[in-house]
Amino acid sequence: MANLKFQRPKGMHDLTPLDWEYFQKIFNVVSNIAKINNFERIETPILEKRELFERGVGETTEIVEKEMYCLKTKGGDELCLRPEGTAPVVRAYFENGFSEFPQPVKLWYFGPFFRHETPQAGRYRQFWQFGFEILGEKDYILDAQIILISLEILKELKIEDFILKINSIGNTCCRGYFKKGLVHYLKKRKGGLCQNCKIRLEKNPLRILDCKDEKCRQIVSQGPQILDYLCEECKNHFFKVLDTLEFLEIPFELEPFLVRGLDYYTNTVFEIQEKQSNLALISGGRYDGLGKIIANKDLPGVGAAGGVERIAEILKEKKIFLPKEKFPKIFVAQIGELGKKWALKICQQLRENKIEIFESLGKDSLKAQLRLADKIKAKYVILIGQKEALQESAILKDMETGKQKEIKFEKIVKEIKKLL
């Protein structure tokens, strides 16, 4: 492998047929939950204008500053591989005239995203996300609904070891006061901060709150907390969200230093983290200011996005979901020109009747075909030889008992259905 001339780009993966089984399982659960909750699917382009993310996600965020894959087209447009889904969905809301629809508009998506991060376990440069967005209404109950739906997905997938962490980062106004208080506090302790946070102090001080460096955490833990700075309206909104979670008997942990890496959030932010690794599986929050940034129009919104690879890894590791048997139980073998043609016809008939079969019509040698039947652990072999083809019948062999019988072509579908 190491000396292959071409290898996949660092931090990116092939989705093998086995991976796809897990993705498909997650997709089925997500799309089902979307359907029963009246969300409609939207898929935005993989490429968007660079400015959409610079303005929407925030120029000083790590995602925009360091992690975007950007390119200039021949026409001179500056485009980026999308690093997240909310800004594109909000753009699409305006561009497609969704404000004319009954509000709120509920949308969901499932696709690949790109961030030039340092690859490590659960952190890739191309990763898949599913996401849910509720646009056009500002009510605390919708924040709770998004959290409930996120939890429903994990419940449906039988994932249990997670914790819901929640915080409010207020609106731009009360956050401004908090930022001032935080910077005032941190400036006096700048020497103790890590190199990154020294820069963040000038550029995006809120991000210091969720720095993983032990010394930074120590300093931050004794500093001002955003909840003390919230205005009456933001406090009210947040308390109502928490109150609803309590009403729904959803356990949560108040996490005063949770800020999330995207500037568009207002009020509620949350992460559902895997207990063992602390990796976020699904995260989201409210973003009432994003419409103004993208289209100069007010558009309240709340949403969440989940990491498909991270969830798939849990399903795989904990053996919660076992992909179905890879190969069907029936193998169709053939000998001779006429046998081959009839085999193709019979295979088609069986498949039209939703009977899964395996064949290798391109092989002439019966021995090679039977070896393959053995390899895939076929329980039955349908053999169509030259002689059988002339009599319009096949031999059905039970591979476990070795017993075999002749079946007329016209009865083959009925007989096989009986066996399954």
Ligand code: AMP
């Ligand atoms: P975010 O858009 O940062 O709110 O992320 C939403 C979800 O996507 C997270 O909760 C993770 O599960 C997943 N995620 C984010 N970044 C990555 C990454 N680099 N690799 C894999 N999954 C990711």
